Amino acid sequence: MIKIEHLGIAVKDLETSNELFRKLLGKPLYKEETVDSEAVKTSFFELGESKLELLEAMNEDSAIAKYLDKNREGIHHIAFAVEDMNAEIQRLKNEGFQFINETPKEGADNKWVVFLHPKTTNGVLVELCSDRKIL
Ligand SMILES: CC[C@@H](C(=O)O)C(=O)SCCNC(=O)CCNC(=O)[C@H](O)C(C)(C)COP(=O)(O)OP(=O)(O)OC[C@H]1O[C@@H](n2cnc3c(N)ncnc32)[C@H](O)[C@@H]1OP(=O)(O)O
Numbered sequence: 001m002i003k004i005e006h007l008g009i010a011v012k013d014l015e016t017s018n019e020l021f022r023k024l025l026g027k028p029l030y031k032e033e034t035v036d037s038e039a040v041k042t043s044f045f046e047l048g049e050s051k052l053e054l055l056e057a058m059n060e061d062s063a064i065a066k067y068l069d070k071n072r073e074g075i076h077h078i079a080f081a082v083e084d085m086n087a088e089i090q091r092l093k094n095e096g097f098q099f100i101n102e103t104p105k106e107g108a109d110n111k112w113v114v115f116l117h118p119k120t121t122n123g124v125l126v127e128l129c130s131d132r133k134i135l
């Protein structure tokens with residue numbers, strides 16, 4: 001693992017939260033992106049070597065909508081940057097971690113992403129990210 005790539009924050013209304021985080025961080029977001037495969041609208045704020053990823057559900061089947069049915073708005077997942085996605089998946093499988101998806105899928109901000117199931121990671125939803133151009 002290289003660094004914390006981003007913290008994913010589940011929000012009900014992206015526009016309202018964009019303004020809140022702009023005031024909190026004292027800087028504007030640098031990107032908004034829709035990821036249809038995850039049914040989310042996202043926005044990104046840069047913070048040193050890491051980012052905050054705000055996520056609003058696009059429909060009720062989205063993981064974010066399901067999460068907000070049971071939880072308040074807040075930190076939804078932590079994403080780690082990895083250099084070699086396939087090697088990292090194999091290493092973590094050997095360590096006994098369970099993946100939600102083992103085949104990397106297209107995430108936001110030009111990344112490949114996979115998720116580990118929170119039941120094997122102390123209740124924390126973990127995402128691994130690698131640059132889209134590498135895999
Ligand atoms: C924008 C793209 C990408 C990026 O580039 O960064 C993203 O970040 S997309 C983000 C949204 N997508 C995902 O989260 C995909 C991965 N998540 C899932 O597949 C599901 O959300 C899940 C984690 C498998 C849970 O789904 P499901 O089993 O249908 O929901 P339940 O409500 O039944 O939960 C089961 C179990 O898991 C616990 N849970 C659910 N979400 C989280 C969470 N975010 N953090 C920690 N724990 C979580 C939930 O509490 C249940 O626990 P128990 O009650 O103890 O069984």
Ligand SMILES: [Co+2]
Nearest residue numbers: 008053079127
């Ligand atoms: Co994410």
